[in-house]
Amino acid sequence: MLLSFVSIGFAINEITTKAKELVAKMTTEEKVSLLVGKGMKFPGATQSNTGTGVGLSMEKVEGAAGTTNAIDRLGIPLTVVADGPAGLPIEPIRKNDKKTYYATAWPVATLLASTWDVALVKKVGPPWVMR
Numbered sequence: 001m002l003l004s005f006v007s008i009g010f011a012i013n014e015i016t017t018k019a020k021e022l023v024a025k026m027t028t029e030e031k032v033s034l035l036v037g038k039g040m041k042f043p044g045a046t047q048s049n050t051g052t053g054v055g056l057s058m059e060k061v062e063g064a065a066g067t068t069n070a071i072d073r074l075g076i077p078l079t080v081v082a083d084g085p086a087g088l089p090i091e092p093i094r095k096n097d098k099k100t101y102y103a104t105a106w107p108v109a110t111l112l113a114s115t116w117d118v119a120l121v122k123k124v125g126p127p128w129v130m131r
Helices: 002-025 028-036 109-114 118-130
Strands: none
Touching: 109 118
């Protein structure tokens, strides 16, 4: 058991070191592009570097909130992002695909509060906190 924790510690240190080295190679513009993401409207943005718009990104996952910008020169791919108070909002059924895709969904907090059922909220609460 102790060996496992030591191994995990070394792995975390190695990952942290690699991440710091990667960030050090990034320009200020590249760092900002990761924070803003594609589809966001901001001064100086053009259609070519803003993507399809928040909530309309179909590049990887239909219904996702958008994507980050890729930084090709450093091998950083775009990342699909999703948000929402009820979990990950994605389209479960997609064109030309027989699969159904599932994501975590939670009751919205205001809905739970409107039940006035404290026992119910306590049942839902622990997994909500863990996410």
